[in-house]
Amino acid sequence: MTETVVSYARSPLEQLEPSRFWHTFSDMNKVVQGPKFVVSEAQGVWLWDDNGDRYLDGTASLWYCNVGHGRAEIADAVHRQLGRLDAYAVYGDFANAPALELSERLASHAPVADPRVILTCGGGEAIDSAAKVARQYWAVRGRPERVHLISRTGGYHGLNGFGTSIIGMDRFRTGYGPLVTDTSVVAHDSIEELEAEILRVGPERVAAFFAEPVIGAGGVYAPGPDYFARVAALCEYYGILFVVDSVICGFARLGNWFGIERWGVRPDMIVFAKGVTSGYLPLGGVIVSGAVAEPFWNEPGHPLHHGTTYAGHPTCCAAALANLDILEREDLFTASREIEVQLDSAVRTLATHPMVREVRSGVGVMAAVELTEEALAAGITTAEIFQESRARGVVLRAVPTALLISPPLVIAWEQIEHLVSTLRASLDAVAQRHVD
Numbered sequence: 393m394t395e396t397v398v399s400y401a402r403s404p405l406e407q408l409e410p411s412r413f414w415h416t417f418s419d420m421n422k423v424v425q426g427p428k429f430v431v432s433e434a435q436g437v438w439l440w441d442d443n444g445d446r447y448l449d450g451t452a453s454l455w456y457c458n459v460g461h462g463r464a465e466i467a468d469a470v471h472r473q474l475g476r477l478d479a480y481a482v483y484g485d486f487a488n489a490p491a492l493e494l495s496e497r498l499a500s501h502a503p504v505a506d507p508r509v510i511l512t513c514g515g516g517e518a519i520d521s522a523a524k525v526a527r528q529y530w531a532v533r534g535r536p537e538r539v540h541l542i543s544r545t546g547g548y549h550g551l552n553g554f555g556t557s558i559i560g561m562d563r564f565r566t567g568y569g570p571l572v573t574d575t576s577v578v579a580h581d582s583i584e585e586l587e588a589e590i591l592r593v594g595p596e597r598v599a600a601f602f603a604e605p606v607i608g609a610g611g612v613y614a615p616g617p618d619y620f621a622r623v624a625a626l627c628e629y630y631g632i633l634f635v636v637d638s639v640i641c642g643f644a645r646l647g648n649w650f651g652i653e654r655w656g657v658r659p660d661m662i663v664f665a666k667g668v669t670s671g672y673l674p675l676g677g678v679i680v681s682g683a684v685a686e687p688f689w690n691e692p693g694h695p696l697h698h699g700t701t702y703a704g705h706p707t708c709c710a711a712a713l714a715n716l717d718i719l720e721r722e723d724l725f726t727a728s729r730e731i732e733v734q735l736d737s738a739v740r741t742l743a744t745h746p747m748v749r750e751v752r753s754g755v756g757v758m759a760a761v762e763l764t765e766e767a768l769a770a771g772i773t774t775a776e777i778f779q780e781s782r783a784r785g786v787v788l789r790a791v792p793t794a795l796l797i798s799p800p801l802v803i804a805w806e807q808i809e810h811l812v813s814t815l816r817a818s819l820d821a822v823a824q825r826h827v828d
């Protein structure tokens with residue numbers, strides 16, 4: 393018998409070229425022209441591409457891999473759950489043990505009064521759920537005119553219907569025709585502008601205000617020290633629901649469960665996703681206060697006609713439970729506070745670089761390195777710096793004017809130093825190229 397030598401390196405992918413895979417959130421016109429960056433393996437803070445080259449994951453994928461990659465414990469929990477009950481929907485009175493346990497566990501940690509938990513498949517879906525719950529809450533309370541949703545500049549709330557409509561970055565809103573109406577965006581750092589907008593719309597027409605604890609994808613902007621206390625007071629005064637989007641800030645990225653605890657306020661709803669499973673499987677949700685749930689739960693005739701097929705998916709919930717076990721057992725909450733300080737001290741050394749306008753860091757394990765207007769005007773792009781850094785073995789995230797950093801919460805000091813020194817070398821190399 394002749395032995396067949398099977399090689400799994402590249403050949404199946406090469407045969408598929410040119411690929412028909414449409415990368416979301418991408419300019420396919422550019423992507424289709426170059427080779428793909430195929431991620432093949434990951435362990436801890438490291439990634440390997442299909443050539444076997446290693447990279448530091450400086451962004452925890454898309455802000456989600458808080459416990460680091462390759463945790464056998466989560467894989468085992470998923471395997472066990474698939475063997476017992478793969479999936480079953482949770483409409484009507486159907487439930488499953490992992491969804492029930494996860495809801496209790498999240499509720500027990502949430503800074504929300506008498507919480508109830510809606511589960512979804514991700515963050516954008518959870519934002520849409522929160523917006524619909526907010527509007528329907530007012531409708532069933534006999535105030536159907538209370539529909540207006542206010543959000544903040546730089547706020548990113550996913551790209552579903554409501555998320556696209558309240559996003560604080562115009563480039564994500566255009567080209568889709570009319571979006572959800574009765575929404576507006578105010579400056580992320582101005583309580584005065586928020587109050588003026590509430591008064592302009594009429595408080596009796598405002599349903600909810602949406603805010604991230606620290607703005608993430610919009611460029612890492614932390615709030616002023618009393619911003620959220622004043623927001624909470626304003627929302628309470630005008631009877632507006634206060635919805636916190638903790639999709640990035642939750643699950644230890646800010647050193648606590650939902651990020652917002654750092655400012656000591658109790659919102660009406662908290663939206664979560666990403667770090668709840670560290671991305672091992674897709675999951676998100678909304679934690680809703682008992683007061684908002686009240687008419688739906690305690691009064692007849694108000695069914696919430698909203699939900700998705702895979703909400704409460706038992707296998708995704710099993711992944712979340714195993715992930716939360718790791719977060720708690722390894723106390724990644726405390727580790728995160730230490731990494732926050734280390735990352736801040738390391739990344740701040742870039743503030744004096746001639747191409748850097750500003751470094752934003754120091755609240756949570758997240759940072760932004762903003763380029764100067766001169767560098768951008770000279771044609772230097774963050775995409776170029778991102779490419780340079782990746783070629784040197786560190787994956788960062790490029791937004792129009794800044795490089796974003798949000799590593800897994802298991803990153804070591806030497807790895808932070810490596811990340812920052814690679815970014816510095818990449819800035820230097822790109823600057824040099826533009827001089828030459």
Ligand SMILES: Cc1ncc(COP(=O)(O)O)c(C=O)c1O
Nearest residue numbers: 514515516517548549550639640
């Ligand atoms: C703050 C915030 N909210 C919502 C979302 C949307 O989550 P998803 O991409 O899972 O729909 C994101 C995604 O990055 C986010 O950063």
